[in-house]
Amino acid sequence: MTKDRTQLSRRDILAATGSATIAGLAGCSGGGGGGGGGSQSTSGEDESGTNAIELLHAWSSGDGNAAIASLIEGFQDAHPDVSFAEEPVNGAARGNLDQVVSNRLQANDPPSTFQTWPGETLTKFGEAYASIEEDVWTDDLRENYLAGPKEQAKLDGTYVTVPLNIHRINNLFYNTAVLDEAGVDPNTLSSPADVVDACATVAENTDAVPFAQQTSSGWSTIQLWETTLLAQAGIDGYTAYTEGNGDVSQVQRALESVNNLREYYPSDSSSISFTEANTMVIEGDAAFIHQGDWAAGAYTGTDGFNYGEDWGQVTYPGTEGSYLLNMDSFPYFANNPSPEATKTFLRYCGSAEAQVRFNKAKGSIPPRKDADVSALNSFQQDQYDDFTTADNQPPSIQHGLAVSPGVATNIGSAFSGFLESYESDQSAEKLVTAFE
Numbered sequence: 001m002t003k004d005r006t007q008l009s010r011r012d013i014l015a016a017t018g019s020a021t022i023a024g025l026a027g028c029s030g031g032g033g034g035g036g037g038g039s040q041s042t043s044g045e046d047e048s049g050t051n052a053i054e055l056l057h058a059w060s061s062g063d064g065n066a067a068i069a070s071l072i073e074g075f076q077d078a079h080p081d082v083s084f085a086e087e088p089v090n091g092a093a094r095g096n097l098d099q100v101v102s103n104r105l106q107a108n109d110p111p112s113t114f115q116t117w118p119g120e121t122l123t124k125f126g127e128a129y130a131s132i133e134e135d136v137w138t139d140d141l142r143e144n145y146l147a148g149p150k151e152q153a154k155l156d157g158t159y160v161t162v163p164l165n166i167h168r169i170n171n172l173f174y175n176t177a178v179l180d181e182a183g184v185d186p187n188t189l190s191s192p193a194d195v196v197d198a199c200a201t202v203a204e205n206t207d208a209v210p211f212a213q214q215t216s217s218g219w220s221t222i223q224l225w226e227t228t229l230l231a232q233a234g235i236d237g238y239t240a241y242t243e244g245n246g247d248v249s250q251v252q253r254a255l256e257s258v259n260n261l262r263e264y265y266p267s268d269s270s271s272i273s274f275t276e277a278n279t280m281v282i283e284g285d286a287a288f289i290h291q292g293d294w295a296a297g298a299y300t301g302t303d304g305f306n307y308g309e310d311w312g313q314v315t316y317p318g319t320e321g322s323y324l325l326n327m328d329s330f331p332y333f334a335n336n337p338s339p340e341a342t343k344t345f346l347r348y349c350g351s352a353e354a355q356v357r358f359n360k361a362k363g364s365i366p367p368r369k370d371a372d373v374s375a376l377n378s379f380q381q382d383q384y385d386d387f388t389t390a391d392n393q394p395p396s397i398q399h400g401l402a403v404s405p406g407v408a409t410n411i412g413s414a415f416s417g418f419l420e421s422y423e424s425d426q427s428a429e430k431l432v433t434a435f436e
Contacts, residue, residue, distance in 0.1 A: 051112075051337050051338035051341060052082075052083040052084060052338060052341070053082065053083070053084050053112045053113070053338050053341050053342055053345050054111040054112040054113075054337055054338065055072075055084065055111065055112060055113055055114065055330075055345075056097060056100065056101065056111045056113075056114040056115070057097070057114060057115035058096075058097045058115055059115065062297075063294075063297050063361055063362050063363050064362060066361040066362075067165075067357075067358045067359070067360075067361035067362035068358070069361075070357045070358060070360070070361050071164075071349070071354060071357055071358045072084060073357075074348075074353065074354055074357045075345060075348050075354070078348060079344055079345075079348070082341045082344055082345070083341075097114065097115065098116075098124070101114050101125065102125070105125060105128050105333075108335065109337075110128060110333040110335050110336065110337065111333070111337070112333070112336060112337055112338045112341070112342040112345070113330040113331060113332065113333070113342055113345070113346065114330070114331070115328055115329075115330065116161070116328070116329060116330075116331060117326070117327065117328065117329070117399055117400045117401055118149075118152040118153055118161050118163055118327060118329040118331075118401060119151075119152040119395045119400065119401030119402060120395075120400060120401060120402060120403050120404045120405070120407075120408075121400035121401065121405065122155045122160065122161065122331065123155070123404050123405065124405050125331075126155055126156075128333050128334060128335070129155055129160040129161070129331050129332060129333060129334065130160065130332055130333065130334035130336070131158045131159065131160060132159055132160060132161075132162075132332045132343065132346060133158060133159045135343045135347075136159070136162060136332070136343055136346045136347050136350065137153075137159040137162075137350075138347075140350075141162075141350045144352075144368045144369055144370045145163070145367055145368060145369070146367070146369055146387070146388070146393060147393065148323070148325055148392070148393025148394070148395070149163045149166065149325070149327060149367040149393065151395075152325070152327065152329075152395055152401055153329065160331050160332060161329040161330060161331035161332065162329055162330050162331075162346045162349045162350045163327045163328070163329040163367045164327070164328050164329060164330060164349050164354075164355060164358055164367070165327055165328055165355065165358060165359050165362055165364035165365065165366070165367065166323075166325060166326075166327050166364055166365045166366070166367050166387060167292050167293055167294060167325070167326040167327060167364045167399075168292060168293045168323055168324060168325070168326075168365075168383055168386075168387070169223055169226070169227060169292050169324035169325070169326055169396050169398075169399070170227045170230065170231075170315060170316040170319045170322065170323070170324040171290065171291060171292065171293055171295070171296075171313050171314075171315070171316065172186070172189075172195065172288060172289075172290055172313065172314050172315070172316045172317065173281060173288065173289050173290075173291060173295055173296070173299075173311060173312070173313050174186050174281070174287055174288050174289075174311065174312055174313070174314075175208070175281050175282075175284055175286065175287055175310070175311055176309065176310055176311060176312055177284055177310065178202065178206055178208045178284055178286070178287040179202070179287055181205065181206050181208075182198075182201050182202040182204075182205040182206050182208075182287065183201065183205060184198045184201050184202060184287070186198070186312065186314045187314060189314065189317040190317050190318065191231065191232075191317050191318045192228050192231050192232060192257045192316075192317060192318055193257070193260075194317050195211075195261065195288070195316075195317055196257070196260045196261055196264075198210075198287075198288070199211050199261065199264035199287070199288065200264070202264075202287040202288075203264060206287070208284065208285055208286055208287050209264070209265070209266045209280060209285060209286040209287070210264035210286070210287050210288060211261050211264040211265055211286070211287070211288050211289070211290075212265075212266060212277040212278065212280045212281055212285075212286035212287075212288065212289040213261070213265045213266070213269055213277060213289070213290070214266075214269055214272050214273055214274050214276070214277040215265070215269045215270050215419055216269075216270055216271055216272060216273060218412055218415040218416055218419060219398055220274060220277075220290075220291070221258065221415055221418070221419060222397065222398040222411065222412070222415050223290070223291070223292070223396075223398045224258055224261075224290050225254055225255060225258050225415075226238075226324070226396065226397040226398060227290065227316050227319060227324060228254040228257045228258060228316075228318075229241065229250065229251065229254040230318075230319050230322055230324060230394065231316060231317065231318025231319045232250065232253055232254055232257065232318060233247070233250040233253075233254070235322060235391075235392050235394060237250050238394055239394065241432075242394075242395070242397060242402040242403055244407075244435035246431070246432050248428050248429060248432045249428075251428040251431050251432055252424050252425055252427075252428035255418065255424035255427055255428055255431075256424045259422055259424060262422065266280065266286070270419075274291070274295075275298070277289060278291065278295050278298050279298070281295075281299075281311065282298060282299060282302055282305055282311075290316060292326060293363065293364065293365075293379075293383055294363060294364075296313070296363060296379050297363040299311050299379075300363070300377055300379065307377070307378055307379045308378065313379070313382075315386065321390060321391040321392065322390060322391065322392050322393070322394055323386060323387050323390040323392070323393045323394075324393075324394055324395075324396055325393050325394065325395050325396055325401060326396045326398075326399040326401065327364075327367065327401070330345070330346055330349055332346060350368075352366065352368050352370055352371040352372065355367065355368055355371055356371055356372065356373065356375055356376070359376065359380070360375055360376055360380075363380065364380075365380055365383050365384045365387055366384070369388050371384075397411065403434075403435075407434050407435050410430075410433075410434035410435075411431060411434045413430075414427055414430035414431050414434060415427070417430065
């Protein structure tokens with residue numbers, strides 16, 4: 001492979017990340033070992049004498065595609081001597097990406113870094129990571145990351161990854177016109193029971209679906225349940241559950257609250273997708289939806305559907321003061337094919353400049369508390385204000401930050417049964433024993 005083929009311009013990177021596969025900005029040759037890996041010439045080095053960065057990720061389209069392209073463009077502007085190479089990896093789902101990484105690790109051929117959730121998800125490839133406490137997690141990062149993201153960046157108490165963005169789970173989005181017609185003020189809701197009562201009022205006074213929930217896959221319901229658990233059990237009860245010491249009565253009560261909303265779901269909730277459910281809010285066919293802040297991407301991208309006028313968001317009632325976290329991060333492998341270049345890239349990802357670039361396109365917010373978010377939209381700025389003033393930032397269960405991959409599998413299995421039977425007592429027992 002020639003140097004002309006592997007030396008990428010920013011335009012090449014934008015085109016590469018637009019593929020319908022996992023866009024892996026990766027070296028063209030494998031070569032494991034601490035000094036091998038992505039190749040820019042026959043010696044495996046770029047013009048600076050440093051191996052090219054091999055980055056694998058699942059942002060193959062949409063806002064993620066634009067965000068990663070912007071991040072890489074900013075990095076190459078700041079570090080023109082450090083190169084990326086391109087190698088598409090088949091598959092578009094995160095699970096496929098994890099399998100690719102697993103195969104590469106087994107072959108002693110790790111990438112430089114890859115997109116992963118931090119927290120307990122890190123235990124999946126735990127032995128493969130190395131500390132970046134001295135080289136990346138400088139005083140600047142330690143002082144400007146809030147406690148929640150800093151904790152999730154650690155494995156066994158040691159920093160091994162750099163969170164790049166923050167997604168919030170405990171949002172309740174709404175269509176303003178539908179709530180006005182129903183006579184519901186979302187700012188007066190203070191508990192999950194109030195959400196149920198508001199849905200009853202919507203059902204009585206409008207033709208809209210009160211609560212746009214999809215149940216064709218379990219993840220939306222797990223999100224709703226964990227948010228409800230946080231609302232009802234508080235941060236202490238939520239944390240106790242994620243640490244394997246959950247109170248079965250609290251777990252069951254949260255499931256029963258989810259059940260109370262079920263009569264207000266769309267009649268076809270078991271066959272629609274998240275996108276279809278979210279579109280119902282945009283079109284005025286539904287009043288509420290509980291989702292991560294990624295739901296707002298469709299709102300801000302819809303002409304004539306304006307934040308603060310046509311749609312809005314409140315912290316899910318009962319969870320005020322908590323910012324329920326999901327995030328993406330880039331970890332550091334011990335057997336790294338481009339050790340110095342990778343550390344340079346991770347330091348850049350930890351900077352305020354990089355995080356504003358990435359999150360402006362992604363619709364999420366920076367993990368740093370000192371970022372200038374004036375370039376972000378009004379919704380993102382409001383979310384950022386909530387994040388930086390939150391009393392706590394608990395990690396999400398559904399998104400793998402709060403529980404290990406094995407426990408997450410057991411929780412998913414418990415919810416598969418719950419969505420068939422809606423029996424809260426049996427499901428609560430399974431959720432509590434998911435840690436055994």
